[in-house]
Amino acid sequence: MAEPLLDIRGVSKSFGGVAANVDISFTVTAGEILGLIGPNGAGKSSLFNSIAGEVKPDQGSIRLDGTVISGLGPVACAARGIGRTFQVVRSFDSMTLLENVMVGSFLRHRNTGTAMAKALDVIGFCGLAARADVPAHDLTPPEKRRLEVARALATEPRLLLLDEILTGLTPTEAQAGVDLIRAVRARGVTIIMVEHVMEVLLPLIDRAVVLNLGRKLCEGTPQSVVRNPDVIRAYLGDRFVA
Amino acid sequence: MTGAAAHTIETRRRTQLLVGAGLLVGLIILPVLIPSPYWRGLMVLVLLYAGLSQGWNVLGGYCGQISLGHALYFGLGAYTSTLLFTRLGIPPTIGLFAGGALGGAAALLVGWPCFRLSGHYYAIATLVFGLIGLLLVENWDWVGAAEGITIPFRQQSWIDLQFRIAVLPFDYAMLAYAALAWLVAWLVEGSRWGFYWRAVKDDSIASRSLGVRVFPSKMAAAAISGAITGVGGALYAQYIGFIDPPSTFGLSLSVLIALPAVVGGVGTLWGPLLGAAVLIPVQQISIAKLGGAAGGVDLMIYGGLILVLALVRPQGLISLFGIRGAAGDAVVENG
Amino acid sequence: MTASLIIQVAIGGLLMGLIYALVAAGLSLIFGLMNIVNFAHGELLMVAMYAALLLHDHLHVGLLLQLPIVAALLFGVGVAIYRGLISRALGVRFNSGMVQIFITFGLSIFLVGLAQFMFGSDFRTLNDGAISTATVAWGQIVLPVSQIAAGGVCLLAFAALALISRTEFGRALEATREDRDAVALIGIDRDHIFSLGWGIGAATVGIAGVMLASFYYIAPSVGTSFAVIAYITVALGGFGSLLGALVAGLVVGLVEALTALFIDPSLKEIGIFALYVLVLMVRPRGLFGRQ
Ligand SMILES: Nc1ncnc2c1ncn2[C@@H]1O[C@H](COP(=O)(O)OP(=O)(O)O)[C@@H](O)[C@H]1O
Numbered sequence: 001m002a003e004p005l006l007d008i009r010g011v012s013k014s015f016g017g018v019a020a021n022v023d024i025s026f027t028v029t030a031g032e033i034l035g036l037i038g039p040n041g042a043g044k045s046s047l048f049n050s051i052a053g054e055v056k057p058d059q060g061s062i063r064l065d066g067t068v069i070s071g072l073g074p075v076a077c078a079a080r081g082i083g084r085t086f087q088v089v090r091s092f093d094s095m096t097l098l099e100n101v102m103v104g105s106f107l108r109h110r111n112t113g114t115a116m117a118k119a120l121d122v123i124g125f126c127g128l129a130a131r132a133d134v135p136a137h138d139l140t141p142p143e144k145r146r147l148e149v150a151r152a153l154a155t156e157p158r159l160l161l162l163d164e165i166l167t168g169l170t171p172t173e174a175q176a177g178v179d180l181i182r183a184v185r186a187r188g189v190t191i192i193m194v195e196h197v198m199e200v201l202l203p204l205i206d207r208a209v210v211l212n213l214g215r216k217l218c219e220g221t222p223q224s225v226v227r228n229p230d231v232i233r234a235y236l237g238d239r240f241v242a
Numbered sequence: 243m244t245g246a247a248a249h250t251i252e253t254r255r256r257t258q259l260l261v262g263a264g265l266l267v268g269l270i271i272l273p274v275l276i277p278s279p280y281w282r283g284l285m286v287l288v289l290l291y292a293g294l295s296q297g298w299n300v301l302g303g304y305c306g307q308i309s310l311g312h313a314l315y316f317g318l319g320a321y322t323s324t325l326l327f328t329r330l331g332i333p334p335t336i337g338l339f340a341g342g343a344l345g346g347a348a349a350l351l352v353g354w355p356c357f358r359l360s361g362h363y364y365a366i367a368t369l370v371f372g373l374i375g376l377l378l379v380e381n382w383d384w385v386g387a388a389e390g391i392t393i394p395f396r397q398q399s400w401i402d403l404q405f406r407i408a409v410l411p412f413d414y415a416m417l418a419y420a421a422l423a424w425l426v427a428w429l430v431e432g433s434r435w436g437f438y439w440r441a442v443k444d445d446s447i448a449s450r451s452l453g454v455r456v457f458p459s460k461m462a463a464a465a466i467s468g469a470i471t472g473v474g475g476a477l478y479a480q481y482i483g484f485i486d487p488p489s490t491f492g493l494s495l496s497v498l499i500a501l502p503a504v505v506g507g508v509g510t511l512w513g514p515l516l517g518a519a520v521l522i523p524v525q526q527i528s529i530a531k532l533g534g535a536a537g538g539v540d541l542m543i544y545g546g547l548i549l550v551l552a553l554v555r556p557q558g559l560i561s562l563f564g565i566r567g568a569a570g571d572a573v574v575e576n577g
Numbered sequence: 578m579t580a581s582l583i584i585q586v587a588i589g590g591l592l593m594g595l596i597y598a599l600v601a602a603g604l605s606l607i608f609g610l611m612n613i614v615n616f617a618h619g620e621l622l623m624v625a626m627y628a629a630l631l632l633h634d635h636l637h638v639g640l641l642l643q644l645p646i647v648a649a650l651l652f653g654v655g656v657a658i659y660r661g662l663i664s665r666a667l668g669v670r671f672n673s674g675m676v677q678i679f680i681t682f683g684l685s686i687f688l689v690g691l692a693q694f695m696f697g698s699d700f701r702t703l704n705d706g707a708i709s710t711a712t713v714a715w716g717q718i719v720l721p722v723s724q725i726a727a728g729g730v731c732l733l734a735f736a737a738l739a740l741i742s743r744t745e746f747g748r749a750l751e752a753t754r755e756d757r758d759a760v761a762l763i764g765i766d767r768d769h770i771f772s773l774g775w776g777i778g779a780a781t782v783g784i785a786g787v788m789l790a791s792f793y794y795i796a797p798s799v800g801t802s803f804a805v806i807a808y809i810t811v812a813l814g815g816f817g818s819l820l821g822a823l824v825a826g827l828v829v830g831l832v833e834a835l836t837a838l839f840i841d842p843s844l845k846e847i848g849i850f851a852l853y854v855l856v857l858m859v860r861p862r863g864l865f866g867r868q
């Protein structure tokens with residue numbers, strides 16, 4: 001079997017007394033969409049922070065294409081091809097949508113003209129072309145989520161981390177989001193996504209990893225994890241387990 | 243549709259150049275039309291502060307690092323070119339580059355410890371570094387200590403920036419300075435750096451995730467900003483012919499360097515110029531008319547104007563023209 | 578240089594440090610509460626000093642009565658500044674951090690101008706007879722009564738501040754600074770707390786100003802140097818920390834006095850600045866600041 005794109009081995013991270021991640025290991029194959037699920041506080045966003053280099057794991061290692069990236073910091077991770085969105089949107093509010101996305105495209109295109117062309121391409125791909133010159137401040141919440149996707153895509157990532165980008169959207173908006181994610185994958189980008197809305201998530205992902213209380217509970221096909229008694233217990237409590 | 247968007251940024255930048263060129267022509271003609279030395283002198287100051295504040299704006303406006311210590315770079319520029327001139331006979335037209343280089347280098351030195359700080363911690367640290375400069379110069383006999391340095395008149399010369407009747411030539415010297423500062427700002431605003439600075443100002447964590455190296459970005463802004471300020475200091479020294487610590491290193495100067503950008507519109511290309519055109523005349527005229535014996539009223543007007551403008555036009559006067567500035571807010575980022 | 582001289586200078590420095598600490602405490606309280614640096618803080622001190630001078634010269638009010646009157650006056654000034662300016666700045670949608678900085682700078686320039694207009698730029702002194710000139714001697718160590726009294730009053734003011742922080746109001750204050758938005762949910766009127774915070778912060782400076790006026794010169798520009806020392810003190814102690822302000826104020830007073838003694842009086846600030854830069858490098862959030 002080919003070498004995995006991302007290889008997480010024994011990653012642990014605590015903040016003060018809180019163990020956000022404990023001994024987490026799994027791999028992600030190039031081209032797949034992996035769902036990272038688990039109740040609130042399970043440690044999903046923390047793991048994203050470790051993968052994207054925003055925090056350094058206390059233990060364990062994270063490899064991208066065989067090279068250790070954990071501890072290199074967010075800038076190096078972005079340069080090596082990891083793009084991300086944030087659970088709480090972080091748009092550059094004094095800049096227009098186009099300018100936001102250009103910050104991303106400048107990573108691989110130093111020239112303003114090329115960076116702009118690249119950004120416009122990505123914005124069109126994300127279905128935001130009509131909004132390119134709107135200040136980020138004035139975008140609607142679903143548009144801001146798309147802005148984050150577009151901005152990350154503009155860095156031309158190999159691996160994209162999406163943190164709850166469909167949460168809080170109407171069913172129609174969520175469906176549009178699903179279509180976008182599929183299109184991103186079709187471009188050859190590998191995706192890890194965190195999402196709570198199971199009806200939307202399960203048909204979309206190839207595989208799921210379940211976290212609970214900072215630990216990996218199980219992994220497998222979407223169908224197999226939702227039938228796993230441990231997963232049901234984690235989400236719903238003991239009384240629902242047959 | 244995508245073509246239209248590309249058009250917007252590019253046309254905006256082209257328009258800026260055109261307006262800038264038109265304004266430049268107008269300002270070249272203006273001093274000839276105003277024969278009074280008083281108004282010509284006012285124009286010198288407006289252009290000086292427009293340039294200085296344009297420099298401050300690179301760091302404080304685009305990059306969101308609110309410096310209250312820019313007098314340090316100004317003073318270094320003023321003293322460097324003055325000392326080179328009075329001690330070594332090196333003409334100020336060369337000395338101003340040395341002053342700019344030293345201003346930029348000092349900004350890097352201050353930035354190195356201070357850029358780890360956020361918001362108000364940063365503002366106060368820069369304020370203290372400015373005062374350290376003031377205190378050292380005040381006590382350094384070799385540079386004239388508290389008495390300062392008077393620049394002797396040697397000969398009428400553009401190379402030495404000395405003129406028997408100084409006002410008109412300095413209208414043009416300062417115009418060149420303000421225009422160059424504006425051009426630098428225009429160039430960086432459209433460059434990768436300019437985008438990175440605004441991104442860092444709005445959200446440094448998001449910037450990092452896109453591969454923006456935050457600290458080097460701030461340092462680049464500091465170097466450019468300090469250098470522009472240093473050059474302004476050198477020109478000021480030649481214009482006035484006398485420098486002393488409070489007039490070149492004082493805290494109120496640091497504030498005055500920042501104010502035109504703040505009043506005109508932080509993080510905008512035209513803000514510093516507009517702010518200087520409003521603020522400096524108000525300040526100078528009220529000093530002339532109301533300072534001195536009946537002292538105090540000038541400061542009340544100046545302070546009151548700052549206060550009221552900051553409250554009613556937080557985006558700056560430029561917003562009256564429908565131009566949006568950098569509305570991000572680095573100061574209260576992490577409370 | 579005798580040992581007693583050194584001790585005398587050190588004690589004098591510590592006494593001055595208590596005033597610095599109290600001025601810094603007002604600044605720190607406001608900053609801790611709402612993340613605003615009041616750049617007109619030194620001018621509040623100046624206003625308090627002139628108020629003491631006027632009370633003394635025109636109404637023959639003694640020191641003990643000046644304290645409550647000026648404190649109350651400054652409390653009103655603080656509340657007025659909050660209601661009239663700061664609360665508006667908080668509502669500003671753009672650049673609110675920058676607006677806060679330059680509003681208080683504008684205010685400080687305005688107040689200096691106002692003082693110049695009303696009293697001229699001359700240095701004045703408040704000569705309160707016995708208090709202003711009396712000294713206590715202990716062996717060869719001689720200290721002015723006014724400074725000892727000032728130090729004592731500042732300590733009392735600190736004790737009062739510490740007491741306030743234990744009251745219901747103090748807890749509301751603490752809750753407000755912990756989470757500015759959540760307090761509204763539990764029925765605390767944020768605006769009310771903020772304006773009381775400004776009132777108390779300014780009243781604190783009022784007390785420092787009265788005590789300072791009893792032995793220091795009074796001029797429109799007097800606030801600037803004290804404000805700078807207050808910024809440094811607060812940055813050293815850690816923004817928002819009362820204990821930090823007290824300790825840092827004492828350290829600053831001591832360092833300043835010893836620098837003046839051992840190096841040069843005109844370089845007395847350099848010791849403080851050096852200390853500040855050192856702490857900045859090692860502990861950017863100050864000695865007692867939340868990291
Ligand atoms: N920077 C941090 N500082 C302190 N605690 C943190 C930090 N980041 C995450 N945590 C804690 O780690 C745990 C996991 O959080 P998170 O990764 O956000 O969970 P999830 O995204 O699965 O909801 C939570 O208890 C959270 O409070």
Ligand SMILES: [Mg+2]
Nearest residue numbers: 044045046087
């Ligand atoms: Mg999360």
